[in-house]
Amino acid sequence: MRALVYHGPGQKAWDEVPDPEITDEGDAIVRVDATTICGTDLHILAGDVPEVRPGRILGHEAVGTVVEVGDGVHRLSPGDRVLVSCISACGTCRFCREGRYGQCLDGGGWVLGHTIDGTQAEYVRVPYADTSTYRIPDGAADEHLLMLADILPTGYEVGVLAGGVRPGDVVAIVGAGPVGLSAITCARLFSPSHVVAIDLSDARLEAARKFGADVIVNDGRADPVAIIRDLTGQLGADVAIEAVGDPATFELAVKLARPGGRIANVGVHGKPATLHLEEQWIRDITITTGLVDASSTPTLMRLVTTGQLDAGQFITHRFGLTHISKAYDAFRDAAGSGALKVVLTREEDEDR
Ligand SMILES: NC(=O)c1ccc[n+]([C@@H]2O[C@H](COP(=O)([O-])OP(=O)(O)OC[C@H]3O[C@@H](n4cnc5c(N)ncnc54)[C@H](O)[C@@H]3O)[C@@H](O)[C@H]2O)c1
Ligand SMILES: [Zn+2]
Ligand SMILES: [Zn+2]
Numbered sequence: 487m488r489a490l491v492y493h494g495p496g497q498k499a500w501d502e503v504p505d506p507e508i509t510d511e512g513d514a515i516v517r518v519d520a521t522t523i524c525g526t527d528l529h530i531l532a533g534d535v536p537e538v539r540p541g542r543i544l545g546h547e548a549v550g551t552v553v554e555v556g557d558g559v560h561r562l563s564p565g566d567r568v569l570v571s572c573i574s575a576c577g578t579c580r581f582c583r584e585g586r587y588g589q590c591l592d593g594g595g596w597v598l599g600h601t602i603d604g605t606q607a608e609y610v611r612v613p614y615a616d617t618s619t620y621r622i623p624d625g626a627a628d629e630h631l632l633m634l635a636d637i638l639p640t641g642y643e644v645g646v647l648a649g650g651v652r653p654g655d656v657v658a659i660v661g662a663g664p665v666g667l668s669a670i671t672c673a674r675l676f677s678p679s680h681v682v683a684i685d686l687s688d689a690r691l692e693a694a695r696k697f698g699a700d701v702i703v704n705d706g707r708a709d710p711v712a713i714i715r716d717l718t719g720q721l722g723a724d725v726a727i728e729a730v731g732d733p734a735t736f737e738l739a740v741k742l743a744r745p746g747g748r749i750a751n752v753g754v755h756g757k758p759a760t761l762h763l764e765e766q767w768i769r770d771i772t773i774t775t776g777l778v779d780a781s782s783t784p785t786l787m788r789l790v791t792t793g794q795l796d797a798g799q800f801i802t803h804r805f806g807l808t809h810i811s812k813a814y815d816a817f818r819d820a821a822g823s824g825a826l827k828v829v830l831t832r833e834e835d836e837d838r
Pocket of ligand 2: 525526546572636
């Protein structure tokens with residue numbers, strides 16, 4: 487088959503590789519019908535995630551069709567259509583029992599496109615397939631459900647729920663990429679008084695407005711700290727969500743929060759960021775970090791399939807899977823291309 491292979495920082499190629507095989511009885515082989523690119527893939531290519539070794543197939547989001555299952559898979563059969571979550575779950579370890587699937591102790595968690603081969607490929611081996619996939623409900627569009635593989639649960643769980651967004655809150659979101667935009671759209675479920683989106687790209691800020699931000703700030707030109715102080719009687723935001731993964735934006739998010747406020751870090755960081763405890767020790771702030779658990783997937787799937795959350799608005803570009811390199815270019819140059827989520831779909835002639 488063909489797959490997008492990581493060859494070290496800055497290097498990737500659409501290579502011919504061996505087809506994946508069942509290696510554990512809980513595995514399923516899934517034909518990838520649709521996949522996408524995440525900001526985390528850009529961090530990997532920037533060398534920020536050194537656990538990803540050269541030779542690894544990238545990608546951790548997919549909708550596909552089961553083609554083969556191991557003897558220990560009881561709830562899936564060949565032909566079933568499934569959402570492949572970015573988080574795999576053994577289902578039985580201590581953390582899985584607590585719904586903390588991201589921290590799975592037995593070979594689950596974020597493994598796809600990280601420590602095992604991922605979904606930017608024609609086929610993928612999904613471990614613990616019974617507990618790591620979700621059946622596609624009748625009538626739901628593949629590309630909408632694809633937004634549930636990572637960005638919607640991430641913005642919701644690691645941003646909005648960890649940040650404890652409550653009605654009437656002023657919520658500041660640093661980074662209006664797909665993950666920041668999911669945090670905006672999910673924050674709105676809790677009726678905040680203001681959602682402030684901060685980004686360096688005007689195209690992304692325009693998107694943020696469409697997703698429900700009432701105030702947009704380009705931090706290349708204006709000072710978000712001053713703007714949020716003005717909006718909050720000099721106090722600061724109730725909740726600040728960091729959705730970039732850069733030392734400067736983490737430090738900004740901490741400055742944006744009011745005394746007693748919450749800072750939810752979502753971004754993947756490859757470099758140390760400074761926590762100015764000499765300023766912050768007195769301010770009663772709470773900082774959370776987290777890998778998505780994807781425990782909210784069933785909830786979000788109901789919100790998407792009933793139209794309460796518009797997953798379609800994330801999708802700006804569509805490519806055939808073989809054009810993945812162009813898709814990366816568009817996703818990376820978001821300011822120029824206007825890209826939010828790029829959807830890559832299987833081309834019919836790739837059938838084996
Ligand atoms: N914690 C998790 O489980 C988890 C899951 C998925 C993604 N992530 C991370 O979330 C982050 C966002 O993902 P994404 O797909 O939206 O990425 P993205 O690269 O598409 O978006 C990042 C956005 O940050 C903006 N930005 C960059 N520097 C900035 C600055 N100084 N000030 C303001 N904005 C700035 C960019 O213009 C861009 O719009 C990434 O770090 C990604 O790795 C974390
Ligand atoms: Zn991701
Ligand atoms: Zn587990």
